[in-house]
Amino acid sequence: MSAIRIPNQRAVIDRRRLSLSLSELVQKHGTQKSRQYIVEALREALAKGREELSRRLMQKPSAGHECTHGHAFLIDQLIRVMHDHIITDIYPAPNRSTAERLTLIAVGGYGRAEMAPHSDIDIAFITPSKDTPWCEQVIEAILYLLWDLSLKVGHSSRTLSDMVRMAKQDLSIRTALLEGRYLWGDQELYEEASRRFHSEVVAGTESQFVSEKLAERDARHGRMGNSRYVVEPNVKEGKGGLRDLQTLYWIGKYIHKVRSAAELVDVGLFTQPEYRAFRRAEGFLLAVRCHLHTITGRAEDRLTFDLQPQVAERMQFAERPGKSAVERFMQFYFLQAKHVGNLTGVFLAQLDEQIASKRRAKGLLAGFKARSRIVKGYKVFGGKIAAPSDDWFQKDPVRMIEIFQIAEANGYEVHPETMRMANRDSVLIKGQIRKDPRANRLFMDVLTGHNDPETVLRWMNEAGVFGRFVPDFGKVNAQMQFDMYHHYTVDEHTIRAIGLVSRIEKGELREDHPLAHEVIHKLGSREVIYVATLLHDIAKGRNGDHSVLGAEIALKLCPRFGLSERETALVSWLVRYHLLMSATSFKRDLADPKTIEDFAAQTQSLERLRQLLVLTIVDIRAVGPGVWNSWKRQLLSQLYELTEERLRPGSKTRGRDERVERKRQEVAELLGDGSDVIEHLDDRFDASYWLSEPADIIALNLPHYAAAKRLTHHLSIHCEYYAARGATLVTVIADDHPGLFFRIAGAIHLAGGNIIDARIHTTRVGKAVDNFLVQDPLGRPFHEEMQLNRLQSAIEDALAGKIELMPQLARQPNPRTRSDSFEVRPRVTIDNKASDRFTVIEVNAKDRPALLNRLARALFESTLMVHSAHVTHYGERAVDTFYVTDLLGGKLDRAERRDNVEEMLLTAASEEAEQQYLEAVAD
Structure with a gap:
């Protein structure tokens, strides 16, 4: 040096x-x-x-x-x-x-x-x-x-x-x-x-050093999430970070004795433009690391959510329409990480070639060179496909699509030197090439490929070909969404989702997604699901609703891809409503007939329903690890099956009594010899209970209720691991009285639980039967006996008045969390049309401990009866939905009444108001 x-x-x-x-x-x-x-x-x-x-x-x-x-x-x-x-x-x-x-x-x-x-x-x-x-x-x-x-x-x-x-x-x-x-x-x-x-x-140890450093790099990538597009990257150790650049320099220095990165050009490992890209990426990443150290006053290399806005401001990134300053900064960061990945591939290819040449020159077979095969004009050797000449793509830019199509169809890897050429020549992909029918046919063959479209599309993206051929996709390249829900950049999320469609189609995810595996083979057009998955987030980062804007883009792109008018309309609809099924499943009461009627009215056909199910599943699962769970699978499956019944040609919609009777039969089969309890309690439970609860939960509730009745227990609590939903089922049977719901919710929070769903019932004799699905703060069920006992004791003490709930909640430690980096403005929506019987209230707010308890208390103080509650989490944001009536069982018809309820809920959801309230209670 x-x-x-x-x-x-x-x-x-x-x-x-x-x-x-x-x-x-x-x-x-x-x-x-x-x-x-x-x-x-x-x-x-x-x-x-x-x-x-x-x-x-x-x-x-x-x-x-x-x-x-x-x-x-x-x-x-x-x-x-x-x-x-x-x-x-x-x-x-x-x-x-x-x-x-x-x-x-x-x-x-x-x-x-x-x-x-x-x-x-x-x-x-x-x-x-x-x-x-x-x-x-x-x-x-x-x-x-x-x-x-x-x-x-x-x-x-x-x-x-x-x-x-x-x-x-x-x-x-x-x-x-x-x-x-x-x-x-x-x-x-x-x-x-x-x-x-x-x-x-x-x-004499050069080859050993190279193999050890690459193995060390792969292990480090595995520890860091194995993607350069994670939204809280480690600038030093993460994939596409400084350590990857340093590894290239170390290898070059060890083998070629270079004294600076610039000399990597002299020894043939980089071209001059590639070295400049190396230098730019290194300079940017070093600057980011310096800002992180300066802001925190310590050796901090993680670009966490709370630090990203500060670094963006220090590095003078400005807001643009549809994109915040921090999103623009992070997009630039991920583009540099992508350049690091490209440089790594090129560098290692050159190194591999140099080492192979030396071995050939020194070995017994010096002078012998294995012959490559020719496939459609391309050289194939050692499982890698390569362009036959340096000007191959310049002569016909469509070949930049063709080579990836051949690679996908035959399971080849694209040679890194050819990737380098494609990256260089991708600027030749312009309007005429994009409109070329052959180019679009080849692209569709890659997108809907039967081998590994995910990997090949990722190669196309890294080579710059994908974004040039589909410029709208190029706009979301390396774009992050500044929230805690999405784990990857938009392009990486989309490519992963396409890979999931392929894996479901091939049967690789049959156990995780049995319904989707069954449905995908019934689709009228497999091209539609792949194109819809490609386009569902294509308009993110623009100034407007990305679903609406994306649907408009679909109408322009699909004909270019060769889709028919009917297929184009379907793709556009799927993009426009790609969030509809998840929103309905997770935020609405699926036992309410109006929910199914409204959803069926929007889907209108079995083909739309099937396509939407697959798209919804891959969209959720591609968000990141831990986002998909059995609870979401159950809800989506339930919505699909209920809607399919309504949409199936020639089917007759079952009446209320008929559906209750069918549910009673299902429960009887589950209870077996104990099914006589259904008749014994027939005068207790009305039709709404039978329709709103799944059969397996009813089969648990009825024996518990019968035992409490026999023993004349005024309070009966049952906590058990509920594997079918990936949660813990907490059932409380008690004398019904106002405020019961918020007290139970507060007790569950004191015991360390989060409520993800709640159904509240009152029998004909005034007994409450309330079912809660509970997970820990990391989204896992409670299943150890000590945890279940803690839940039960907390609820007993709260309902028996042994603890003052609000002071206890005020004293609960509320550690600073990652969500503090985000601002979520509370929003309340009150809808009288979403249900025939209930007023549906939806509250969007920043997710934090005991939020449900505070909202439930506000509803209690507003003299409202809560009949069911549904809780959905999107990273730092929670959406809590309540089905309510007034004390007489009516909807909130008066506007003044609705305004008062909205104000109470906004206050309960407000962090500032909450803090003031808790301080007052604690004093």
Whole structure:
């Protein structure tokens, strides 16, 4: 590494002046007593240097190289001053022996002169032979001074022979020394260490180093989510981050002895434009890391939600119509991460070619070259397909689609050198090529491919071909959505969803999605589901409703893709209403006939229903890990089956009595010999109970109710793991009274549970039978006996008045969560048309502990009866839906009444009002 060049160095730190200052302090106070003054002088120099570099970063917020070089320079000068002060004033040794020699080597990131403000300082202290007392004293004194400055130091103290031996054994030590840069001390000893490292450690181990570094990289990617498009990326360790760029440099340096990244061009691993892309991506990522360190005051490399807006502001990203500043910043971040991925593929392909050439030249079969096959004009060798000449795509740009179609159809990998050519020539894909029928036919063959369309579409995206051929898709390339719900960028989410359609069609996800697997083979057009999945989020980031705008885009694109007028209309409808099925399933009462009537009226046909089911499932599952669960599967399946019954040609809609009787028969089959309980309790439960609860829950409720009746228990609580819904079923049977619902909700929260669904029933004799589905804050069911007992005890105590619920809730710890980074303005919708019997109230608010309890209390204080509640979470946002009536069983018909209820709920949902209320209660 050549010397670090920093503009106006003395404004950062003036080493000569600082050295002179330390000498004066020693003369004034003596060697021993001057220590505290020396530490203070060094601390002041460090603080002033950091302040100057921070100021420069704000002036040039994207100058990552300049900032990191500046911090390395600052530390260099401080350590040199310390070293000279120690060997001059503290441990002078004018007649040192040949063993009393010491060299300081900056290693790792510090050796590369890439130091963020709070990076570790990695130093190797090297001595010729076994440490002498003088060397040990100097090393110890330097370390103590660094520690006194509160710097985090990673250090090693080794002899030359120890260094060689340990580097051979340990990959991380070898990598750190590979970046070794002379820092200070004995320069001849440094040169000897460098010579021995390259001759005794590196020589002959090049292939081993490459394979070990790539294996290390793959393991790191696995730990970090194995995608460069996760929405809270790790700038240093994540896929597409700084460590990936550094790995390329390490490999090049180990094999070709390059001294800087620029020399990777000279040894044929990068072209000049690729090196510039390397440099741009590295500079941007380094700048982001420096801002993270500066904002947090620590070595923080995670670009978390709370930090993203601050970094975006510091780096001067501005808001645009349809896109916030933070979304524009993160889109640029992911584009750089994508460039890193492209560079990695190109680099490794060139390296592989170089290593293979050397092996051929040296082996017994030197001069022999295996012949490649020709497939439709392309060369295929070793499972990779390649363009036959450098101008192949320039002669016919449609070939940039064709090569990916052949790859998908035959299971080939596209050769990285050909990927490089496609990336370079993708600018040739213009209007005429996009309209070309052959190009569109080939693209549709890739999109609907039977092997692995997901992987091949991802290659097309990384090569820049996808976004050029479908410019609307190019606009969502690397675009994130600033929320806690979506785990991936829009393009990555879409490609994953397409992959899920393919896997469902092939039967690979039959156990996870049995209904979708059955339905997908009944679709009238498989092309429709693939195109609808491609286009469902195509208009995100624009100024308007992405579903409406996306439907308009579909009307323009589908004919170009070769879809018929009927298929085009269906795709457009699916894009327009791709959120309808999930919203209905998760936010509406599926036992209410009006819910099914309204949904069926919008879907209108079995083909729409089937297509929409598959699209809804893949859309939810592609959001990210942990979002899909058995509870959502059950709700979607229930909505599908009820709607299919209404839409099936020639079917007769069953009447209310007929549906109740069918449900009674299902429950009787589940209860077996105990089915006589149905007749015993026939006078207790009305038709609405039978219609609103699933048969398996009724089969649990009735024996519990009969036992409570027999034992004359006024309160009966049952908590059990409910595997079918991925939750815990909590059933409370009690004398009904106002406020029962909010008290149970508060008790469940005190026990550490979140309610995801609730159904409230009152029997003909005034008994409440309330069913709650409960999960822990991470979306998992309670199933251990201790957890179930805690739930039951909390509810018993709350209903028995043994605890004051509101003060207890006020004292509950409410730790700062990631959702604090987001603003969710509360919104209340009151709908009298969504149900024939009930007023449906929907509350959108920031998700937080006990929100349902506070909303339920507001409804109680508004003298409303809650008949069912449905809770849906979208990351930081919760949507709570209540089916209510007034105390006489009527809807909220008066506008003034609805306005009052809305105001009460908005206050309950408001974070500020909540905080004031809890403080008042706590006092």
